[in-house]
Amino acid sequence: MEIGLGAFVLLAVVVLVGAAIQGAIGFGMNLVAVPVFALVAPDVLPVAAIVLGVPISITMLRHERADLDRAGLGWLVGGRVPGSIIGAVVVAAATTRSLQIVVALFILAIAAASVAAPAIPVRPSTQIAAGVVSGVTSTTAGIGGPPVALLYQHHPGPTMRSTMAATFFIGTILSLSVLWITGSVKLHALVVGAVLAPVVLAGTVLGRRMHDLLEKGWMRPAVLAFSVVSALWVLIDALL
Numbered sequence: 209m210e211i212g213l214g215a216f217v218l219l220a221v222v223v224l225v226g227a228a229i230q231g232a233i234g235f236g237m238n239l240v241a242v243p244v245f246a247l248v249a250p251d252v253l254p255v256a257a258i259v260l261g262v263p264i265s266i267t268m269l270r271h272e273r274a275d276l277d278r279a280g281l282g283w284l285v286g287g288r289v290p291g292s293i294i295g296a297v298v299v300a301a302a303t304t305r306s307l308q309i310v311v312a313l314f315i316l317a318i319a320a321a322s323v324a325a326p327a328i329p330v331r332p333s334t335q336i337a338a339g340v341v342s343g344v345t346s347t348t349a350g351i352g353g354p355p356v357a358l359l360y361q362h363h364p365g366p367t368m369r370s371t372m373a374a375t376f377f378i379g380t381i382l383s384l385s386v387l388w389i390t391g392s393v394k395l396h397a398l399v400v401g402a403v404l405a406p407v408v409l410a411g412t413v414l415g416r417r418m419h420d421l422l423e424k425g426w427m428r429p430a431v432l433a434f435s436v437v438s439a440l441w442v443l444i445d446a447l448l
Contacts, residue, residue, distance in 0.1 A: 223260060227409075239434075240431060247442055251394070255397035258401070259405065262380055263412075268412075281375060288352075291340040292347045299392045313443070315438070319432045323432065
């Protein structure tokens with residue numbers, strides 16, 4: 209699949225904006241970027257989105273590694289293993305259109321859970337469950353952070369961000385490995401992710417510099433609203 213210059217510029221812009229948002233508030237890059245990928249270049253999903261998670265995870269973890277929940281990370285990664293396998297099976301069996309539908313439904317479910325989910329006790333059983341869900345959504349749609357963020361939503365920001373970043377970084381290796389084994393890793397998708405990786409780094413720097421502006425009460429609902437509208441657009445486009 210060839211991506212035109214205009215489409216690539218659009219992808220670069222949404223990745224830049226999404227990375228800036230995540231650099232400031234701890235989540236949001238793939239919630240913003242993946243629906244646009246699903247509309248403009250669905251053939252590179254989920255691989256390109258997973259690759260884009262690597263630089264931002266490393267950046268977030270480097271700045272806040274002292275606050276990482278190391279004990280919880282083990283349980284989360286333990287759940288990512290079966291979740292990644294399930295996700296890879298879904299991707300291997302899905303057509304491009306059905307994968308668009310899966311991505312849209314995942315985003316809508318994540319947005320609904322972000323608004324309506326009650327506080328969840330953080331313990332090994334819930335950490336494993338969050339790891340499984342994160343493995344499925346990350347391997348299928350490139351969006352693995354929200355399940356962990358929901359579990360740690362009442363923890364201090366640095367703990368949530370660093371634990372989510374470490375889980376996603378290790379989970380990226382798992383996801384790409386099982387996708388490779390099932391034959392779902394396409395070279396052009398890796399190339400798109402690699403070419404856009406510097407844009408992610410630029411966005412995180414921008415997000416840190418705009419931290420005071422972006423880390424406001426309006427940013428979280430704005431990201432969720434954008435992701436819902438985009439997911440509905442993707443869903444309608446895939447169905448019609």
